[in-house]
Amino acid sequence: MKLNVSPAIVLHHTNYGEADRIVTLLTPDNGRIKGFARNARKSRKRFGAALETFAEVQLHWTQRPGSGLVTFQEAELVSLRAGLRTDLDTLALAGYGCELTGVLFDETVGAAETFSLLKAFLDHLDVNGASDEARLLLELRLLSLSGYVPHLQHCAACDADLPAGPVGFSAARNGSLCEACGGGRMTLQVDRMTLGTLGRILQTPLNHFEGFRLSPLTRREGLALMAETLRHHLPSPLKSQSFMTALDSADES
Amino acid sequence: MLDSIPSFTRLVTELTKFPGIGSKTATRLAFFLLRQTSAEAEALAGAILDLKRHTRFCSVCYHITESDPCQICTDSARDDRLLCVVETPQDLLAVERSHSFRGRYHVLHGALSPLDGIGPNDLKIPELLQRLQPGEIDEVLVATNFTVEGDATALYLARQIQQSGIRVTRLAYGIPMGSELEYVDEATVNRAIEGRRKID
Ligand SMILES: [Zn+2]
Ligand SMILES: [Zn+2]
Numbered sequence: 001m002k003l004n005v006s007p008a009i010v011l012h013h014t015n016y017g018e019a020d021r022i023v024t025l026l027t028p029d030n031g032r033i034k035g036f037a038r039n040a041r042k043s044r045k046r047f048g049a050a051l052e053t054f055a056e057v058q059l060h061w062t063q064r065p066g067s068g069l070v071t072f073q074e075a076e077l078v079s080l081r082a083g084l085r086t087d088l089d090t091l092a093l094a095g096y097g098c099e100l101t102g103v104l105f106d107e108t109v110g111a112a113e114t115f116s117l118l119k120a121f122l123d124h125l126d127v128n129g130a131s132d133e134a135r136l137l138l139e140l141r142l143l144s145l146s147g148y149v150p151h152l153q154h155c156a157a158c159d160a161d162l163p164a165g166p167v168g169f170s171a172a173r174n175g176s177l178c179e180a181c182g183g184g185r186m187t188l189q190v191d192r193m194t195l196g197t198l199g200r201i202l203q204t205p206l207n208h209f210e211g212f213r214l215s216p217l218t219r220r221e222g223l224a225l226m227a228e229t230l231r232h233h234l235p236s237p238l239k240s241q242s243f244m245t246a247l248d249s250a251d252e253s
Numbered sequence: 254m255l256d257s258i259p260s261f262t263r264l265v266t267e268l269t270k271f272p273g274i275g276s277k278t279a280t281r282l283a284f285f286l287l288r289q290t291s292a293e294a295e296a297l298a299g300a301i302l303d304l305k306r307h308t309r310f311c312s313v314c315y316h317i318t319e320s321d322p323c324q325i326c327t328d329s330a331r332d333d334r335l336l337c338v339v340e341t342p343q344d345l346l347a348v349e350r351s352h353s354f355r356g357r358y359h360v361l362h363g364a365l366s367p368l369d370g371i372g373p374n375d376l377k378i379p380e381l382l383q384r385l386q387p388g389e390i391d392e393v394l395v396a397t398n399f400t401v402e403g404d405a406t407a408l409y410l411a412r413q414i415q416q417s418g419i420r421v422t423r424l425a426y427g428i429p430m431g432s433e434l435e436y437v438d439e440a441t442v443n444r445a446i447e448g449r450r451k452i453d
Contacts, residue, residue: 019273052400052401085408092405250373250413
């Protein structure tokens with residue numbers, strides 16, 4: 001059996017039986033891989049902290065032809081990203097990023113870009129902590145990589161230029177809508193400046209997270225637009241999203 | 254071949270439901286039971302039934318118990334002002350085995366997990382917060398695991414509890430006793446350096 005070696009980021013793991021783990025990772029060349037790590041919980045010798053969520057590792061694995069699960073031989077820890085685990089909002093957003101990446105990742109498009117995006121996102125949070133900007137950048141770029149990015153700066157129905165001020169947005173109709181195409185009747189209204197900012201973000205390199213300062217209005221509208229678009233494309237709400245909602249409601253009470 | 258002995262097959266099927274028991278081990282255990290006397294087999298069956306009939310979770314700390322509240326909660330020699338929070342009853346036993354903790358406990362029955370959608374209300378966290386009456390407890394020692402989930406739980410509890418003026422502490426990270434530094438992973442060494450102590 002061929003031994004594969006590649007950098008990988010741990011997206012998720014579930015405990016299996018007494019001592020084993022099933023781990024899902026993202027790699028730049030082989031996309032998403034899922035495998036069985038025998039004794040990963042009891043014995044620290046073989047994998048140590050390398051198979052913890054968010055960790056980046058140099059992974060060695062084999063795969064039987066026709067088998068969905070790979071077998072991990074070794075995982076050398078490259079970065080644990082311990083900073084993600086020192087603040088609850090940061091940890092929750094990192095978890096959301098991993099889940100969203102796993103759900104939106106499309107096997108047919110470049111895994112390398114997705115890997116580079118997630119790596120930069122986690123590295124950024126590891127140092128700077130959670131922010132609306134980081135979340136917005138990740139969501140927008142993941143949507144773009146999976147081909148779901150909506151029409152932003154022109155009407156999705158007739159391609160007309162959009163007027164200054166509030167513009168109607170509908171994920172079901174694939175983007176912004178001019179007045180003639182029914183934009184005024186949409187519940188979600190977003191300022192044209194916000195749409196312009198989102199459009200400009202899409203022109204920036206995937207792995208740049210530093211130095212984005214967005215106004216409170218842009219952040220609020222941008223996140224609402226992303227939420228509406230993701231709701232439309234995702235088969236079901238993300239678990240990490242309900243977790244973040246539970247945190248928010250606990251803080252309020 | 255064994256299919257012709259339905260009672261044997263049924264036992265093997267039940268045994269394979271145990272953690273870490275595959276069909277090979279289950280078959281070996283079933284053959285072992287086959288060789289035992291009826292009295293021995295009944296003692297085993299009786300012990301399993303008794304466990305299910307007589308145990309429940311303590312209504313105060315949620316540890317497993319036969320009497321409610323449990324022995325730890327009713328032990329007058331323990332310190333009421335110190336509370337240790339653990340993920341599972343097994344973790345409680347691990348802390349007890351160290352003989353170095355003399356306060357009370359609270360078992361959460363799990364840990365927060367963003368990726369599995371496990372939030373505070375899925376655990377015994379509301380019950381814990383309810384227990385923490387100001388002025389009655391000085392310190393909550395969070396003894397959750399050193400996993401992403403254990404860290405999330407500790408951060409959440411610190412956030413919720415500290416605002417009531419109660420001290421929240423966490424078990425120290427460190428190098429396992431009896432282990433050689435060369436073989437310890439870098440994350441553990443990193444945390445151990447951060448948590449270094451003066452030798453006195
Ligand atoms: Zn139009
Ligand atoms: Zn008790």
